[in-house]
Amino acid sequence: MADTTSLQRHWWQDALIYQVYVRSFADSTGNGVGDLNGIRSRLDHLASLGIDALWLNPCYPSPQRDHGYDVADYFGIHDEYGTLDDFDALLAEAEQHDIKVLMDLVPSHCSNEHEWFQAALTAAPGSTERARFYFRDGKGDGSEPPNNWRAGFGGSAWTRVNDRADDGQWYLGTFTPHQPDFDHTHPDVKQHFVDIFEFWFDRGVAGFRVDAVAPTGKHPDLPDQPPVGDDIGVLDITWVNPYTVFRPEGHDVWRDFRSTVEKYQHQHPGRDLVMVAEAYAVRRPELIKEFTQPDQFHQMFSFDLMLSPWEKGSIEVALRDPFEILHTTHVAPAWTLNNHDIQRIVTRLGKADAHLPESWTNNNLVLSNAAIDLELGARRARAMTALIFALPGSLYLYQGEELGLPEVLDIPSHRREDPIFHLTEGAELGRDGCRVPLPWNTDESTSFGFSKPAADASVADPWLPQPDGWGAYALTTAEDDETSMVELYRSVSDARAQFAVTQPLQAEILDLGDELVGVRRGDLIVVVNATTQPVAVDLEHPELAIAQPVFSSEPGEMHTPGVIPANATVWFSS
Numbered sequence: 219m220a221d222t223t224s225l226q227r228h229w230w231q232d233a234l235i236y237q238v239y240v241r242s243f244a245d246s247t248g249n250g251v252g253d254l255n256g257i258r259s260r261l262d263h264l265a266s267l268g269i270d271a272l273w274l275n276p277c278y279p280s281p282q283r284d285h286g287y288d289v290a291d292y293f294g295i296h297d298e299y300g301t302l303d304d305f306d307a308l309l310a311e312a313e314q315h316d317i318k319v320l321m322d323l324v325p326s327h328c329s330n331e332h333e334w335f336q337a338a339l340t341a342a343p344g345s346t347e348r349a350r351f352y353f354r355d356g357k358g359d360g361s362e363p364p365n366n367w368r369a370g371f372g373g374s375a376w377t378r379v380n381d382r383a384d385d386g387q388w389y390l391g392t393f394t395p396h397q398p399d400f401d402h403t404h405p406d407v408k409q410h411f412v413d414i415f416e417f418w419f420d421r422g423v424a425g426f427r428v429d430a431v432a433p434t435g436k437h438p439d440l441p442d443q444p445p446v447g448d449d450i451g452v453l454d455i456t457w458v459n460p461y462t463v464f465r466p467e468g469h470d471v472w473r474d475f476r477s478t479v480e481k482y483q484h485q486h487p488g489r490d491l492v493m494v495a496e497a498y499a500v501r502r503p504e505l506i507k508e509f510t511q512p513d514q515f516h517q518m519f520s521f522d523l524m525l526s527p528w529e530k531g532s533i534e535v536a537l538r539d540p541f542e543i544l545h546t547t548h549v550a551p552a553w554t555l556n557n558h559d560i561q562r563i564v565t566r567l568g569k570a571d572a573h574l575p576e577s578w579t580n581n582n583l584v585l586s587n588a589a590i591d592l593e594l595g596a597r598r599a600r601a602m603t604a605l606i607f608a609l610p611g612s613l614y615l616y617q618g619e620e621l622g623l624p625e626v627l628d629i630p631s632h633r634r635e636d637p638i639f640h641l642t643e644g645a646e647l648g649r650d651g652c653r654v655p656l657p658w659n660t661d662e663s664t665s666f667g668f669s670k671p672a673a674d675a676s677v678a679d680p681w682l683p684q685p686d687g688w689g690a691y692a693l694t695t696a697e698d699d700e701t702s703m704v705e706l707y708r709s710v711s712d713a714r715a716q717f718a719v720t721q722p723l724q725a726e727i728l729d730l731g732d733e734l735v736g737v738r739r740g741d742l743i744v745v746v747n748a749t750t751q752p753v754a755v756d757l758e759h760p761e762l763a764i765a766q767p768v769f770s771s772e773p774g775e776m777h778t779p780g781v782i783p784a785n786a787t788v789w790f791s792s
């Protein structure tokens with residue numbers, strides 16, 4: 219194993235980062251939509267979790283067709299969320315809590331309301347305005363799309379501009395027609411992103427989570443996608459298109475981005491900036507290595523544990539690859555168990571098929587309909603959380619996981635907003651269920667503390683409805699219960715500071731027999747029992763002989779020495 223202990227440690231290599239889905243976090247105005255001042259009012263809660271940084275989902279001006287992942291202007295703040303002054307105030311107040319702020323950068327596409335795209339629509343074929351995007355003539359008489367590519371969220375990836383005989387070109391939108399793809403080979407596009415980095419770095423942001431890395435960069439000829447097998451789901455077709463996913467052309471973009479970041483850092487000594495790539499490269503460590511070469515991303519999300527079945531072999535696979543990358547290339551994993559695109563962990567791991575190895579998926583949108591036991595899911599979520607808090611690397615938490623929120627599965631169709639739901643005509647529920655506004659207290663008239671009633675109303679009206687009983691998950695409820703999820707997060711965060719981040723950025727999988735998962739990080743040993751029975755750990759095992767239990771995912775269960783409860787994780791330290 220390479221010695222990573224002597225390498226320079228960056229703050230982000232071991233950071234605890236909290237993802238704020240701005241729209242659903244806290245609403246300070248009573249319009250039913252979360253905002254930046256709402257985040258400012260809840261910084262104490264975030265500090266209580268011991269976080270190092272916030273990652274804000276896109277909060278730029280946007281028509282919100284994909285809730286901010288359709289950016290109309292990269293240099294401002296969406297009016298429902300506040301102003302640039304509010305943003306600056308948030309940064310300053312976060313800094314007082316020792317919390318940095320990461321933004322979300324969306325380079326693959328913008329909104330169809332972006333001024334460049336609006337200009338392209340009225341410009342002539344072949345113009346500069348069109349060359350910043352992918353405008354092409356249709357096939358045949360022009361009435362057929364230029365190729366057979368499908369859009370990530372349903373339908374064709376091409377939209378025809380209009381039906382004029384002298385124009386009628388088509389443009390490419392890898393996700394939806396409201397999100398036209400940039401052509402990053404165009405010099406204007408390259409300069410645009412240099413300006414965006416500098417604008418936000420000048421305001422003090424510490425880095426970016428970079429969105430939709432996989433489809434940025436296309437084969438220059440845009441050839442037809444080869445036929446796909448019947449086993450490929452309708453929403454998967456885009457992600458197996460070899461001409462638009464994980465393209466070599468994308469790496470040119472990331473090299474440009476990294477050189478902009480390095481240049482900025484060089485000119486501003488003392489800044490330690492980070493870019494983390496969002497791409498689903500589950501069980502494909504070679505891809506993570508490609509994207510985290512020293513001239514590209516600092517880190518790439520490791521979604522393997524998030525998408526892993528609750529089962530020893532699968533958990534070990536999900537750990538093994540990131541460990542191998544860490545030891546060979548010194549790239550710290552960016553672990554995550556939840557985000558705004560996937561069913562919440564309590565629901566996922568509570569499913570009757572959650573332990574089956576064949577429930578592995580590389581697609582966060584394919585969801586099993588197995589029966590759900592939320593209590594079981596919560597135990598497993600606690601165990602998974604206790605596991606990742608011990609690991610070397612940074613952890614990305616998603617708002618509400620510290621409250622143990624389940625997925626809301628029964629949002630009425632007419633209240634659903636995710637374009638996936640609408641573009642698949644309801645065949646896929648989409649992601650609204652993990653974006654329901656947070657419950658802060660038990661006051662129903664204020665949407666459980668998320669919002670407040672508008673001037674002419676007696677109760678608040680959040681943008682997505684919260685289910686009855688949401689107050690059971692509220693922060694105030696949890697704080698009265700020392701066995702609650704939030705207390706687990708606070709205590710595991712303390713334990714991490716004490717026992718984990720003090721250890722080297724290294725880890726190895728231990729052989730603790732057929733049932734338990736064991737991980738050693740320096741003096742810390744973590745044991746996960748993903749079976750349905752308590753399992754005795756061999757305290758005579760050479761790795762454990764002098765170790766004592768120091769943390770358990772089950773409240774009050776440091777109990778029988780050497781027995782790991784079912785669906786639990788225990789830390790040992792010497």
Ligand code: NOJ
Nearest residue numbers: 284287393429430558559
């Ligand atoms: C990934 C984001 O996480 C998701 O929410 C978004 O819809 C797509 N990229 C498109 O930007």
